[in-house]
Amino acid sequence: xxxxxxxxxxxxxxxxxxxxxxxxxxxxxxxxxxxxxxxxxxxxxxxxxxxxxxxxxxxxxxxxxxxxxxxxxxxxxxxxxxxxxxxxxxxxxxxxxxxxxxxxxxxxxxxxxxxxxxxxxxxxxxxxxxxxxxxxxxxxxxxxxxxxxxxxxxxxxxxxxxxxxxxxxxxxxxxxxxxxxxxxxxxxxxxxxxxxxxxxxxxxxxxxxxxxxxxxxxxxxxxxxxxxxxxxxxxxxxxxxxxxxxxxxxxxxxxxxxxxxxxxxxxxxxxxxxxxxxxxxxxxxxxxxxxxxxxxxxxxxxxxxxxxxxxxxxxxxxxxxxxxxxxxxxxxxxxxxxxxxxxxxxxxxxxxxxxxxxxxxxxxxxxxxxxxxxxxxxxxxxxxxxxxxxxxxxxxxxxxxxxxxxxxxxxxxxxxxxxxxxxxxxxxxxxxxxxxxxxxxxxxxxxxxxxxxxxxxxxxxxxxxxxxxxxxxxxxxxxxxxxxxxxxxxxx
Ligand code: GLN
Numbered sequence: 001x002x003x004x005x006x007x008x009x010x011x012x013x014x015x016x017x018x019x020x021x022x023x024x025x026x027x028x029x030x031x032x033x034x035x036x037x038x039x040x041x042x043x044x045x046x047x048x049x050x051x052x053x054x055x056x057x058x059x060x061x062x063x064x065x066x067x068x069x070x071x072x073x074x075x076x077x078x079x080x081x082x083x084x085x086x087x088x089x090x091x092x093x094x095x096x097x098x099x100x101x102x103x104x105x106x107x108x109x110x111x112x113x114x115x116x117x118x119x120x121x122x123x124x125x126x127x128x129x130x131x132x133x134x135x136x137x138x139x140x141x142x143x144x145x146x147x148x149x150x151x152x153x154x155x156x157x158x159x160x161x162x163x164x165x166x167x168x169x170x171x172x173x174x175x176x177x178x179x180x181x182x183x184x185x186x187x188x189x190x191x192x193x194x195x196x197x198x199x200x201x202x203x204x205x206x207x208x209x210x211x212x213x214x215x216x217x218x219x220x221x222x223x224x225x226x227x228x229x230x231x232x233x234x235x236x237x238x239x240x241x242x243x244x245x246x247x248x249x250x251x252x253x254x255x256x257x258x259x260x261x262x263x264x265x266x267x268x269x270x271x272x273x274x275x276x277x278x279x280x281x282x283x284x285x286x287x288x289x290x291x292x293x294x295x296x297x298x299x300x301x302x303x304x305x306x307x308x309x310x311x312x313x314x315x316x317x318x319x320x321x322x323x324x325x326x327x328x329x330x331x332x333x334x335x336x337x338x339x340x341x342x343x344x345x346x347x348x349x350x351x352x353x354x355x356x357x358x359x360x361x362x363x364x365x366x367x368x369x370x371x372x373x374x375x376x377x378x379x380x381x382x383x384x385x386x387x388x389x390x391x392x393x394x395x396x397x398x399x400x401x402x403x404x405x406x407x408x409x410x411x412x413x414x415x416x417x418x419x420x421x422x423x424x425x426x427x428x429x430x431x432x433x434x435x436x437x438x439x440x441x442x443x444x445x446x447x448x449x450x451x452x453x454x455x456x457x458x459x460x461x462x463x464x465x466x467x468x469x470x471x472x473x474x475x476x477x478x479x480x481x482x483x484x485x486x487x488x489x490x491x492x
Contacts, residue, residue, distance in 0.1 A: 042117050208428075
């Protein structure tokens with residue numbers, strides 16, 4: 001049973017060939033077999049999963065469902081009713097939400113089966129999943145390396161064949177970068193395309209729920225189900241959700257593509273550069289017209305992003321005070337001391353760093369100089385994209401300056417970690433959709449993703465490009481290296 005193709009699973013369940021229960025069992029067995037080596041999941045409750053699959057099997061007797069029986073992994077910062085949601089943080093170690101995110105409700109109504117909650121950097125702050133308070137997640141192509149982050153667990157669940165689809169979240173690249181590091185697809189949608197009701201807030205002007213998958217078709221299917229207006233989220237876009245699947249195969253000949261000069265400067269690893277340059281030539285051979293463009297404010301992007309994201313995080317994280325929910329220190333003197341000790345003990349070092357940076361950037365006398373100015377720079381970045389999209393339909397670039405780095409390599413150097421987000425954060429600042437698709441492997445056998453960016457609500461363009469590209473230029477990697485298991489497929 002191959003857990004890589006969501007469409008095939010859905011068809012098998014709807015036609016009664018292989019039940020949702022059998023797929024759920026296959027996913028649970030795969031997790032059992034490989035996840036002690038990889039650490040993708042924080043919570044898996046097999047009995048609940050099988051019970052839920054049974055419900056789907058009963059439902060499909062009456063009518064077909066668009067995601068019938070598809071096992072999915074969910075990043076642990078997306079609320080799931082009666083299933084622990086920790087955000088990778090000790091402060092929410094015992095938090096079980098009384099409600100599910102809208103995206104989860106929509107998945108389940110469509111017949112999907114949530115198999116577990118996936119590891120992530122604490123409150124989605126990080127680029128390696130090393131900031132989880134609970135465990136390390138390892139890259140299946142090289143277990144000594146990070147899977148990327150912050151949605152590393154979700155990416156590894158898909159890459160290692162535990163689930164065909166997963167949800168992560170994006171604030172500054174947390175789905176595209178792990179997708180690139182793990183050799184799968186990750187789509188950051190337009191800000192507002194998918195409801196964020198039930199996504200635990202990190203930086204509210206940037207946060208998005210975002211899917212992982214093995215093919216543009218599967219991502220298109222998932223997106224069609226979860227996108228769209230939600231009255232529980234006032235920032236969800238009121239626009240009709242297009243049928244992302246129907247136009248997928250339309251050829252891309254004549255599509256105008258831009259290559260932003262600023263994304264190929266200093267710091268770009270030569271192996272990544274040559275893989276991306278080959279990808280651009282491949283796009284040309286599909287009949288796309290490629291030209292150079294400029295996004296001149298890219299040089300301010302990392303600083304801009306980290307001021308805005310930290311400022312908003314410091315405000316959002318004020319709610320974890322040990323009073324209503326979350327961790328409360330067992331010992332304290334008075335109310336103020338209870339706040340202080342609960343937060344000091346509950347949050348990890350990276351979250352504390354962001355809270356301090358963000359509180360400073362918002363404090364009276366500094367607000368205009370930091371947050372206010374950063375929001376102005378954000379507008380300049382947005383305008384760079386507006387100008388580029390007057391000339392081209394989409395942009396091509398690397399996702400990350402390097403392939404997956406070694407565990408421990410950047411964790412004690414926050415600036416180096418932040419700088420690795422240079423090619424992803426601008427899409428979040430501009431609110432535009434962007435996708436990472438498998439483009440090649442380095443000589444050491446590490447995956448490298450190609451980033452495609454388009455104007456707001458042009459997810460269809462990204463998926464169509466990706467479908468055409470991947471049909472023409474499929475990449476196959478070396479065997480995955482973990483615990484002697486060399487292939488992600490489960491034998492039939
Ligand atoms: N690495 C970035 C950060 O740490 C992005 C995280 C994300 O997209 N959630 O903020």
